Amino acid sequence: MTENAQQQPSAPATDLPTQYAPADVEGTLYERWVDKGYFAADAKSDKPAYTIVIPPPNVTGSLHLGHAFQHTLMDALTRRKRMQGYESLWLPGMDHAGIATQNKVEQQLAEEGKSRHDLGREEFVERVWQWKEEYGGKILGQMRRLGDGVDWSRERFTMDEGLSRAVQTIFKRLYDDELIYRAERIINWCPRCLTAISDIEVEHQEDSGELVSIRYGEGDDSVVVATTRAETMLGDTAVAVHPDDERYKHLVGKHIKLPLTDRTIPVVADTHVDPEFGTGAVKVTPAHDPNDFAIGQRHNLPSMTIMDDHGVITVHGPFLGQDRFEARSAVVGALRSQGRIVAEKRPYVHSVGHCSRCKTTVEPRLSMQWWVKVAPLAQAAGDAVRDGRVKIHPEDMSKRYFDWVDNMFDWCISRQLWWGHRIPVWYGPNGETVCVGPDEEPPGTEAEGWTQDTDVLDTWFSSGLWPFSTLGWPEQTEDLRKFYSTDVLLTGHDIIFFWVARMMMFGLYAMDGEVPFKTIALTGLVRDERGKKMSKSFGNVVDPLDWMDKYGSDALRFTLARGANPGTDVPIGEDWVQASRNFANKIWNATRFALMNGATVEGELPAAEKLSATDRWILARLNETVEQVDAYYEDFQFAKLSDALFHFAWDEVFDWYVELSKTTFQAGGEAAQVSQRVLGEVLDVTLRLLHPVIPFVTDTLWTTLTGGESLVIADWPKDSGFRDEAAEREIELVQRVVTEVRRFRADQGLQPGQRVPARLTLDGTALAPHEAAIRQLLRLQPEGEGFAATATLPVAGAEVALDLSGVIDVAAERKRLAKDLAAAEKEKAQATAKLGNEAFLAKAPDQVVEKIRGRLAKADEDIARIAAQLERLPRA
Template identity: 65%
Template structure:
């Protein structure tokens, strides 16, 4: 990929890396130069993805930061690879969340939103949206999201509203949208149906009440956790093969408190082994009862109004709140001697609204539905036949488990904020669906449906509505289907399934391979705390990614998130790890600053390999291997492994070894020093480009300073040089690293200070083939040439693949023998105390038999470490000269 025309002068790096000083400026520069703006008319291959639209009420949480980091990483990399890359941003109008928020604000002002009327209320919502909505968009900039802001969309904007109306009419005309009374999740506080994804199931303490219907020989015992619903019972059901109730099937029994009788029906859904083997049937307020009611053509009276108050029963309980009625009905039954047993507390799972936090009420309601059968079949087939790949592949089973068992989708919501259902009702019972380019019917008695569509309906169109559908746009032709959907496995069943169904339906006239909404579904897990617990406000373990950005910089946060991103798996996260990533960024900055200080440069072509040292050839080969590894891993969405590979190469090989070895070569001057500057520059150039998609800010500053070119955002993605790997150089450098490491370890054991130099003789160097590396060994191990009168007082033998090397050191006068003995004695006492403590635990059967296996294993590991410390310290004491 070529740079754009504007030339950039090399910029001098600051003395230290302070992210807050540069990140905003760098991001604005990227925007000003249009790097993230995609061209639908270019001849480059397309790469596109759409952001899972955050709620307009939302702010950046750690889950957003995690997902956005991965999406940005993919997009930046593809852009560097020469693709026309589009990452399209936008927001969801979030019907329930926004309506609840604005209603609450109005209540604080003493205004009932119903007093404003629909139009007045919507005016207030749009005012709120303009003033306060979309805070997350500015926060995305802080995260470095390389999205195309010129294409920002909102699910309630004109274009997307037109798409919603178009597909609604198409589905309606094809008989795939219908209106019916069905059981839905009902929120009494918000007075609307809500989707399954907005229901959280919690274990709560309630009561299980057993009560007697009928009298004498015709009495049947049933049990429930919601006593008040008995007012809506229309049958008692038993299993067809249950002989206990055979004589009652087909008869009617008395329903207490109501003055009604209800039939006893036989239904195979009933488990005869559970409880009394008989269940009360309340079709309008329980999903299983609803199905029994349909099978037996039972009446389905709704006994609660939209606010959760008892209504229409003709009893004294009418007008009571459902929870008040629960107590009153139970006590009335008690007075009649109908209570058989009560179990309290009774822990059971209850669905709660994720918005209002109240228990949801299963309620029979007249709603609009999508007939999902043929749509779900197409969505399943697209994965089965390989048009859409699920990654990791083992997650496909979850997808099929859901998509193959979908129920019809309730899409209407009893709210004002959202896409209003485009259905008009006439004075004589007419029903007309109006498309976006059609005029609604006029005249007296015509009215539009009051409900709005489920937010998931419009967000299900997101991959194509954002690109101009239903019009045939350049964006749609270039960027649909999108290349990859990055999303959490926790919404695989909801958002992903809906996009698949609606995308395939809307694009059914296309070639099948071009009708799918995305080619790959790349699933990730959720962010957890360091102990693997789910983050929540109630648990007190949530984190604010913006605070971590303030404290450690955006790159540190992004690097930590990417390093934890294994496909389909949850990602633990801690501030300590972010701090560690900040150290990594600092290490990279310092290494580049060192190289620039030594006049490193990016060569047009690398020097002839015959002129290079072993260290040069080794680091070039390792850079090639890293480039190939990162490429392969990222193609497989292995973010964690690729980031880990980059971390260890940068820190453990390049910074800790090649940079240190280069200092020796640079000091030699001449051709070798010039070659070293070229190799340093080349490796840094490749490394910064490989790291850029993950840590964009620091790599931009360092790469432009190193190369003098415009921006790493539009630089070429690296590829291996293709040179022949020098195995001999790798073996010799491995031997050098081991030799230096062993000398350093021995020095530490002897109590030498890190910078303290001692004379040493190196025996066996020529036989090991390391003669060229003696200057580096002496420099990095802090050992000098032996002078006249050299006498070795200590030695070590280092076993190397090419041959052993003996290192003889003169430590006379280098250490304080008495102080060293005192220090070692203190360490020995601590190690012996640890050994004694672990032995006592491991020799105690009450501990080893009862403690978890992992705890016992940990104690055994501590004992082994203590024993090794004792042996090491004793050996060191024996080696010390006598005072």
């Protein structure tokens, strides 16, 4: 089953401390892995490549549970592939996070009483680099704590020289192919961050505002429009109605007076207007609304920008210099005083966009920006999934992907920031525009009237190149040839739009149609144990380091993996992490027991005819588990594979095989030697199977058990094909007997360790060879003199007779059971009466009736169970 288990000498049991202390193991062990170069991938290797690039965390951040969740799964995938003989590369790195990082440094400057303008662009950017060096490594240290098996020699940063060259190269290519252009369009503007932000960086939430209806014009030549942004009327350049709306046909083509101004504006007919909504007339502000901008383009309307970068009104008049929200109230007040307000609705709850970085209300605004023409790129990104070159897992998430790439608008890529990749375009003294590639010199100097564009690129532009820029593109490096396309992109379903689609578009474009990854494995989001989103405002955010400090990194990893069903959110609570810590302790203690009882990996496994049924059973179950775990890995079913390993290790290996083998170990001889070798094999393979998810405790135990160098570079187990249905049926009978008698003992109030005289009639059954083990597991001592069976249990074709006289207080037990029986009979009578009441059944909801039927069924079960217990009790 494992290729090199027999090659390693067994180590002594004394190498293991009596208790597992994660803090004493994890840090030292991780640094040993790194120092040995286990995670370093070799581009010259003849092994098949397996590549995952890490979704680069922001340099501003720290490890949160979402990171820990996805990193655990990516680490498990790459560790397993490495053990399977692949040249496994998990490439780490960080994103420069333009807006977020600039905000951090600006906040730092504000504490010093300065702004970035006090420093100037060059000095401010240098200050950001200093901040990055000081604080940016925090998350990398936390990744080491978690056990991330990444190739640190290939760590990348989106502002590194090589990645910057990739950004400039692809910008130039897209520009030359007329897929990047500059145009004046409506964008989302953040008055706090003072930059454009893309649609997907706008968070919409329900805000309470005011809807006011305003009368424009006079008499029969008037029209009523409604708005939640009254201040924008100062920039209205038309009123629009539907061309078929009979109410307004007499107004189309006319001009009406715009209140509070000295302007008149036309009434235009446009099919965009819904005549059934509101009054059927809308105000048109082309410079401050995307739909209005489109109307303005169709009707050649002027666009009037009425506020500056900070959201302050710039139109001359009584509102000049007012903040947009201050002006909103002032405009409504002025309209009210003129009798122009027809109706007011307050509060009016509606969806309002907010900057995802600083939560400021976004302002739609006409602005000259740089754009990517996405139509051909998005078409290619959609086709790659449709024709099967890229698989999305789970498959039902494909719809969300197609909804985005099939309906994508051109992408605004310019940001009015100083931190980021500066747009490589120069403007000349005579209106020239020149895009400069990475090996080209600027067309002229500032002294000659040439200036570079002051904007930087959207962070997602550079991170969209991540799968190939990190491997050395645009150079044709060994890394690029070996490790591209990457195999799996594992990421949250929440950034399909931000990142996944961008990488698909750029990867296909830059790499001549070669996909950036073969599989997109989408995960859910981590939530608290009640399924609630984790948020500082909810007070339920957990620092994963706290749980790792308290329970160990393996415990956190196993908890996260055990909740990872594809595409669905993952609830997590501290109790579950504690339970995973208990599992790690169980593995530790069971391995110590095995070593103290001679478990070994030395030599070949004995031939099948030398194995007991117990040995054959556990080896069959071991191979079935290998097969099952492999299938789950290929389907990204981390929860199922973790659960399968948990139950195999705890239930079958530790609770059954180890316990069933104790009598064999105690007896000694050849049978004990066989079981020692089988137990060594089972532990060896089980630790290998568990290693990708819980690497620290498994590596420590495995090296002690086998004397091997490290599980990181050990072979992944293979299913040998060994199965033994007869042995499985035989052990199932043993389990039935033990389980049934244990249940009876518990029903009689016996303590687990309390010994009871018993006679086992097993002759002629498959249970006969297991009598010693059954007695030990059930604490059943030999019959002895004076044995008198007071209870007899027929089970699995055998008979277990127990002498409970002197072991339990029969009178007290009869009294307790009689009381329970009376309660069950009362419950049955009440439920029967309700279900026999026709009036009740006619009025009661279906779920209430079903609940009462369930109570009746439960009462019947309880009555039968208690009656059987009373029947089995010794007679007084």
